[in-house]
Amino acid sequence: MDVDTTSSDNAGAALAEGNVTISATASLAGSTTSTPVTLEVIKDITSPEVATKLPVAGTNAVTAALVFSEAIDLTSRNAVKTAVETAYTVVGNAVVVIEWAADNKTLNVTVTNNTGSVTSTVIASIGIKDLAGHTAPAIVQ
Structure with missing residues (x-):
């Protein structure tokens, strides 16, 4: 039996980081x-980084976003959310909603x-991982 595998995105070359489509056939x-x-796969060789920071500690912004360069794993998302929640102090009737976007x-x-x-206050320094398991150095917001 012969097996033929090709990548339609990068046939014959080393696969670059990003989306890769692999197709296989078999014949006698x-x-x-x-x-x-x-099969479509994502080749990921980089660690996540902070792409957009929250406002400086003490800033009373109405909306803000902490954005990473790529999706991070569930454990990291929970740790980041807890660190951000801990950094905010509410007095009176103000409400702070902190939630992850679908991305x-x-x-x-x-x-x-x-x-x-x-x-x-300044967000505690924590390490994060992306979906492929690459660990980023501790982030400081």
């Missing part, structure tokens, strides 16, 4: 070739009902 000598089986790389912070006040 003198027989017909099977229907191609296609798993953007943490949105929204201050509403601001009849009180909200202050923030």
Whole structure:
């Protein structure tokens, strides 16, 4: 049996980082070739970085976002959210909503009902991992 595998994105070359489509077929000598089986994978060789920081500690922004260069894993998202929640102090009727966007790389912070006040301190330094398991050095926001 012969097996033929090709990458439609980069046939014959080393695969670059990013989306890669792989197609494979099998055939017996003198027989017909099977229907191609296609698989799409993402080659990720970099660690996540902070692309956009939250405002400086003490800033009473109405909306802000902490954005990473790529999606981060669930454990890292939980740790980052906890660190951000810990950094905000609410006085009075202000409400701070902190939630991850569907892209798993953007943490949105929204201050509403601001009849009180909200202050923030520096976010604790923590390490994060992307979906491929690459660890970034501790981030300091």
